[in-house]
Amino acid sequence: MQLTRKQRRRLRKTLLASSCALLGVMPSAMADKGDWTFDTSALFYSEVGGILVLEPMILAKQDRGDDSYLTLNIVGDVLTGPTPTGGMPSSKSQTVTGPSGKKTTAIAPGQTPVNKYFKDTRGAVKATWSQPLGDLWRLDWGGGVSLEDDFKSLAANALLARSFNEQNTTLSGGLSYEYDSINPIGGVPQPLSVVPAAGGTSPVAHSRSKNIKGVLIGVTQVMNQNWLVQMNFSYGASSGYLNNYYKQVSVIASQATAQTALGDPLYQIYENRPSTRSQRTIYLRNKVYLDGNVLDISYRYGWDTWGIRSNTLGLRYRWALSDHFFLEPQLRYYRQSAAYFYRRGLLNSEPLPAFVSADYRLDAFTGRTIGLEFGTHVSKGSWWPAGTLTLRLEHYTQTGGSDPQVNIGVQQNFSLFPGLSANIVQVDYSFGF
Amino acid sequence: MPTLSRSTIHSDFDSNVAAGLELGPEVDLWRARFTAMACPCEVLIDTSDKSVASNAANAVSMEAWRIERKFSRYLNDNIIYKINTAAGQAIKVDEETERLLDFAACLYQTSDGLFDITSGVLRKVWHFDGSDQLPDSASVRDVLKLVGWHRVQWQAPYLRMPAGMEIDFGGIGKEYAVDCAAQLASVASAVPLLINFGGDIVATGPRTKDRAWKVAIESTAQDQPTPMVELKRGGVTTSGDARRFLLKDGVRYGHILDPRNGWPVRDAPRSVTVLEVNCTQAGVLSTLAILQGRGAEKFLRKHKVTHWVSR
Numbered sequence: 001m002q003l004t005r006k007q008r009r010r011l012r013k014t015l016l017a018s019s020c021a022l023l024g025v026m027p028s029a030m031a032d033k034g035d036w037t038f039d040t041s042a043l044f045y046s047e048v049g050g051i052l053v054l055e056p057m058i059l060a061k062q063d064r065g066d067d068s069y070l071t072l073n074i075v076g077d078v079l080t081g082p083t084p085t086g087g088m089p090s091s092k093s094q095t096v097t098g099p100s101g102k103k104t105t106a107i108a109p110g111q112t113p114v115n116k117y118f119k120d121t122r123g124a125v126k127a128t129w130s131q132p133l134g135d136l137w138r139l140d141w142g143g144g145v146s147l148e149d150d151f152k153s154l155a156a157n158a159l160l161a162r163s164f165n166e167q168n169t170t171l172s173g174g175l176s177y178e179y180d181s182i183n184p185i186g187g188v189p190q191p192l193s194v195v196p197a198a199g200g201t202s203p204v205a206h207s208r209s210k211n212i213k214g215v216l217i218g219v220t221q222v223m224n225q226n227w228l229v230q231m232n233f234s235y236g237a238s239s240g241y242l243n244n245y246y247k248q249v250s251v252i253a254s255q256a257t258a259q260t261a262l263g264d265p266l267y268q269i270y271e272n273r274p275s276t277r278s279q280r281t282i283y284l285r286n287k288v289y290l291d292g293n294v295l296d297i298s299y300r301y302g303w304d305t306w307g308i309r310s311n312t313l314g315l316r317y318r319w320a321l322s323d324h325f326f327l328e329p330q331l332r333y334y335r336q337s338a339a340y341f342y343r344r345g346l347l348n349s350e351p352l353p354a355f356v357s358a359d360y361r362l363d364a365f366t367g368r369t370i371g372l373e374f375g376t377h378v379s380k381g382s383w384w385p386a387g388t389l390t391l392r393l394e395h396y397t398q399t400g401g402s403d404p405q406v407n408i409g410v411q412q413n414f415s416l417f418p419g420l421s422a423n424i425v426q427v428d429y430s431f432g433f
Numbered sequence: 434m435p436t437l438s439r440s441t442i443h444s445d446f447d448s449n450v451a452a453g454l455e456l457g458p459e460v461d462l463w464r465a466r467f468t469a470m471a472c473p474c475e476v477l478i479d480t481s482d483k484s485v486a487s488n489a490a491n492a493v494s495m496e497a498w499r500i501e502r503k504f505s506r507y508l509n510d511n512i513i514y515k516i517n518t519a520a521g522q523a524i525k526v527d528e529e530t531e532r533l534l535d536f537a538a539c540l541y542q543t544s545d546g547l548f549d550i551t552s553g554v555l556r557k558v559w560h561f562d563g564s565d566q567l568p569d570s571a572s573v574r575d576v577l578k579l580v581g582w583h584r585v586q587w588q589a590p591y592l593r594m595p596a597g598m599e600i601d602f603g604g605i606g607k608e609y610a611v612d613c614a615a616q617l618a619s620v621a622s623a624v625p626l627l628i629n630f631g632g633d634i635v636a637t638g639p640r641t642k643d644r645a646w647k648v649a650i651e652s653t654a655q656d657q658p659t660p661m662v663e664l665k666r667g668g669v670t671t672s673g674d675a676r677r678f679l680l681k682d683g684v685r686y687g688h689i690l691d692p693r694n695g696w697p698v699r700d701a702p703r704s705v706t707v708l709e710v711n712c713t714q715a716g717v718l719s720t721l722a723i724l725q726g727r728g729a730e731k732f733l734r735k736h737k738v739t740h741w742v743s744r
Contacts, residue, residue, distance in 0.1 A: 011543055011736055012718070012736045012737070012738065014539070014543050015539075015540075015543060015714055015717055015718070016710065016714055018535075018536055018539040018540070018543075019536065019612075019711055019713040019714045019717070020711075021532065021535070021536070022532050022533065022535070022536040022609065022713060023609075023612050023613070023616065023711065023713065024532075025616070025711075134643075
């Protein structure tokens with residue numbers, strides 16, 4: 001009777017499962033002190049004609065004994081490809097100058113202005129410590145650092161949970177704080193000022209900052225052995241520099257002149273957003289176990305002081321084809337209204353508003369995601385540990401948007417709200433030692 | 434399997450135990466004493482209420498006596514007797530015996546044959562009386578033919594064993610009884626208990642004000658201080674050969690036998706104490722550690738077991 005190396009290593013766990021079966025009790029979370037589990041993944045996000053994102057991630061969790069865990073999360077991001085500046089198409093050629101003022105992109109007549117040389121890399125590390133406080137309480141606290149070419153972020157959070165009703169009910173409350181410093185290449189442009197045609201800016205500062213304070217209140221309720229309900233309310237208050245310094249707004253001709261056709265952009269200005277925003281979200285999730293399969297239905301309603309109201313409906317069904325293989329179809333429907341200061345563009349005849357942005361993410365739109373996830377257990381190989389391999393494929397489409405005020409003259413010939421479609425592929429391998 | 438004696442573990446009380454159940458008040462708890470499974474048994478009940486203490490102590494002692502009666506190999510009217518005298522016939526066992534046999538099968542498998550409930554017949558040739566009477570190799574070889582769980586056909590609920598073989602739950606029975614008694618008493622009342630059956634100990638929960646139970650481990654080394662274990666919940670057991678051995682030509686043969694060759698394990702520690710989530714689990718790990726001989730400490734470290742070893 002020879003045991004495999006893994007079985008030998010797992011001796012204590014095997015014995016525990018076995019002694020608990022003997023005593024007719026559930027195995028308690030055994031202090032397998034020092035054991036690490038890993039979740040590694042790579043995500044590819046590719047917009048049709050747009051940006052490409054590559055995001056590798058490692059999540060490592062260590063059992064520190066006594067039901068305490070240390071979790072480390074390391075994420076990298078590389079983002080490249082053309083991104084819309086927010087500007088409107090023109091009947092003439094346009095030139096988009098990058099923030100550095102060096103690289104320019106020529107935009108053909110009728111095309112949406114994009115910055116072809118947009119590139120950003122991000123690295124983030126997050127650590128969370130989770131421990132029980134007595135039999136009924138649990139505390140999670142942690143912090144993180146995120147670095148980008150033009151952005152630094154520090155965050156801290158704490159979450160306290162208490163279980164009631166023989167652990168069938170868990171109430172949790174959390175606080176979070178994030179401090180971000182934004183250091184645009186070429187400096188912070190003056191909001192609402194005209195973007196210089198030759199590129200470069202006359203910066204008003206080297207950097208700006210913002211902070212985000214968050215509160216979370218949640219309840220998780222075990223309804224019966226096959227049904228779990230989760231409800232969350234979250235509040236987030238951002239204040240400081242909330243602009244995206246890359247984003248511009250076109251000012252178009254409200255009357256035809258000898259040089260300019262009706263509707264053609266005359267110049268662009270830098271966007272300006274209010275310096276505070278508070279967001280509230282209600283989240284409701286149902287997880288139902290149906291004969292080995294899992295149905296997951298979630299709904300989120302969000303509203304904020306910028307006037308964006310959003311509804312998200314999510315549906316997932318994990319279908320266990322065998323002990324070792326599952327399929328999970330996923331559907332997501334998202335719809336939001338526009339921020340009150342969103343404009344596709346401005347007319348040169350109208351007074352300059354205090355706040356304006358042409359960022360399509362602040363516009364009204366509908367997003368639809370259809371996805372499929374496959375998962376399979378993988379046996380130990382010559383150089384890889386046993387684990388679970390999952391592959392997720394998603395297709396996302398975004399449509400919507402309107403701004404009748406600027407849909408004049410030549411603009412009527414152009415596609416002002418092209419929408420977007422993207423494909424997402426994620427490969428994930430989770431394993432333990 | 435090798436029959437192991439436990440060194441005495443005591444919680445600062447003497448081991449002079451009366452027969453039957455005896456209940457007495459302590460400073461801030463009640464203590465009950467009785468004898469079961471040929472060893473002194475004690476229950477500490479963290480309450481000032483005598484009737485609560487009495488109920489808990491009764492539940493614990495009744496369970497100890499029930500398990501002793503059902504699984505003792507010294508009685509001739511229980512399931513163990515029936516199995517050991519079946520002479521090759523299949524015996525149908527009840528649900529509790531079935532669980533114990535499943536557990537024994539798992540132990541045999543995970544321990545690579547080191548933990549074997551059929552090894553008791555080795556006692557026929559080994560008499561650990563402190564003398565120099567070693568058995569000869571031929572008689573050990575002969576009796577080894579009757580040892581080995583792999584010779585047993587176990588297809589729950591039926592067990593069939595070649596004639597002459599015997600099973601013995603001695604290596605897990607006392608720990609199992611401790612855990613069962615703890616469960617039973619916990620169902621009856623939420624009062625925290627410390628149960629000690631001859632050195633196999635379990636605490637059902639922390640004492641009032643979240644205080645730990647203090648358990649002293651009797652060290653076999655005279656010059657070493659007695660280690661104290663602080664225990665809030667879980668099991669503590671000690672395996673060792675402190676008192677039972679043979680001595681020949683200056684070689685000390687401990688009473689821990691390796692069921693694979695029928696000889697005592699060489700270089701086994703004098704005692705190994707293990708702290709685990711339950712008493713059964715602790716007992717198995719302390720026994721397995723002893724069976725590793727020289728490698729006991731390495732085994733315990735490798736499996737991240739909380740332990741104390743005395744050599």
